[in-house]
Amino acid sequence: MNGWKSLALLALLAAAPTPLLAAPADTAATQAPAVEPIPSPQQILAIPPDLRALLQERVIAPVSSREQRLVRLVHLIFDEDAMHLEYDPYATHTLAETWKTHRANCLSFTLMFVTLARAAGIDARVQEVAQVVTWHQDQGVIYNVGHVNVGLNLNGRTAVVDLDRNVLYDRYGPRPITEQRALAHFYNNRGAEHMAEGDTAQARVYLDAALAMAPAFPAGWNNLGVLDTREGRLDQARKDYEQALQLQPRHAAALTNASALYRRLGDARRADVLAKRLEQVQKSDPFAQFRFGNEAEQRHDYAQAIAYYQQAVRLYSSAHQFHFGLARAYFLAGNTRRASLEMLRARDLAGEDADVLRATYQAKLDSLQKWRERTASN
Structure with a gap:
């Protein structure tokens, strides 16, 4: 899963290739490094001719019903004899790159699906979710402060197409966004990726493009603050973070970064104010509490993990993932x-449609019961 990246200097709060802990660049350098041209919005969303031909042949020409075209579009994207798309969390691709590589993250997939759907006469839009948790039974938990998916209107009915079916949305759910903001996500992600690779010049071009597309995009201002901090432009970084916080006062990554920056600048009072605001934000954020619980669990501090998971459940009681985390912590603590x-x-909250997940939880329940029976007989 990979929606939009909002980076923190002290803690990586979103999916990104590597932590941003490198020393600031030498600002005395006189020669600016060369940068590659970035794709225009038209280039990002351009449908390659061979993909357009396949769309016409397999989706548009055979049927006129929008519902049938939607089904055919899904087959076009995922079938082995067509695109055979595979998920790649690092693949922030243009449509042409997605078609060429057959790989996409949730943002690239959403941009492609919406563009192809509209070309087929289907009412589709990009939607964003402020926070998500995705659950993989054998791989653990992945946190992300942003996620996008596809929203559809079909004959008065709405539907969602999501590349990751295991996503837990925040309590507000998906909200439609403009094409400009969707493209800002693309440029912002590319900027964060180049910054993580140490290519700060290329990162700046992408982040500037993100904010040109959507000036009221807090994640873009936060990431620009990270970049300015890395390059030693501390006063400009302060302005970047303040802009992000003006747009979204509870933006956790910007609060983290701004507090650290003010402390570095010797303004302990302002640093403390922002740190306390961050603490209050996290106390009322079930996703943050769940993350803290998982971190405590990994430290084998099961009592602390239980406390965090309990708070997550109190804040978001219908999330089966949170109850499962609490169950695991109780088990590891011997209860x-x-x-x-x-x-x-x-298990009960997994829903009637989540048969595989319900079966997984039931199997774990059965194992717990057998374990309790064995220990009781000893």
């Missing part, structure tokens, strides 16, 4: 009774 109760709740 199998409460672990069973929370596992049962997680």
Whole structure:
């Protein structure tokens, strides 16, 4: 999963290739490094001729019904004899690059799906979610402060197409955004990726493009602040972070970065104010509490993990992932009774449509029961 990147200097709060802890660049350098031209909005969304021909042949020409075209479009993207798209969290691609590589993250997939759907006469739009958690049973938990997906209107009915079916949205859910903001996500992601690779000159071109597309984009201002900090432009970084916080006062990454910057600048009072605001934001954020619980669990501090997971559940009681985390922490702490109760709740909240997930939770419940029976008999 990869929506938009909002980076923190002290803690990586969104999916990104590497932490941004490199020393600031030498600002005394007199020769600016060369940068590659960035794709225009038209180039990002341009449908390659061979893909357009396939869309006409397999989706548009055979049927006139929008519902049938939607089904055919899904097959076109995922079938082995067509695009056979695969998920790649680092693939912030143009449509042409996605078609060439057959790889996309959630942003690239969404941009492509919406563009192709509209070409087929389907009412589609890009939607964003402020925060998500995605759950993979064997790989753990992945946190992201941003996610995008596809919203559809079909004969008065709405639907969502999401590349990651295991995403837990925040309590506000997906919200439609403009094409300009969707493209700002693209430029912002590319900028964050180049910054993580140490290519600050190229990163700046992309981040400037993101903010040109959507000046009221907090993640872009935050990332520009990270870039200015890395390059030693501390006063400009301060302005960047303040702009991000003016747009979104509860922006966790900007609060983290701005507090650290003010402390570095010797303004301990302002640093403390922002740190306290961040603490209040995190206390009321179930996603942050869940992340803290997972981190405590990894440290084998199960009592602390239980406390964090309990707070996450209090704030967002319908999230089966949070109940499962609490069940796991209870089990690791030796409280199998409460672990069973929370596992049962997680199973019930998984929903009737999540058969595989419900079966997984049921299997874990059965294992817990057998373990309790064995220990009781000893």
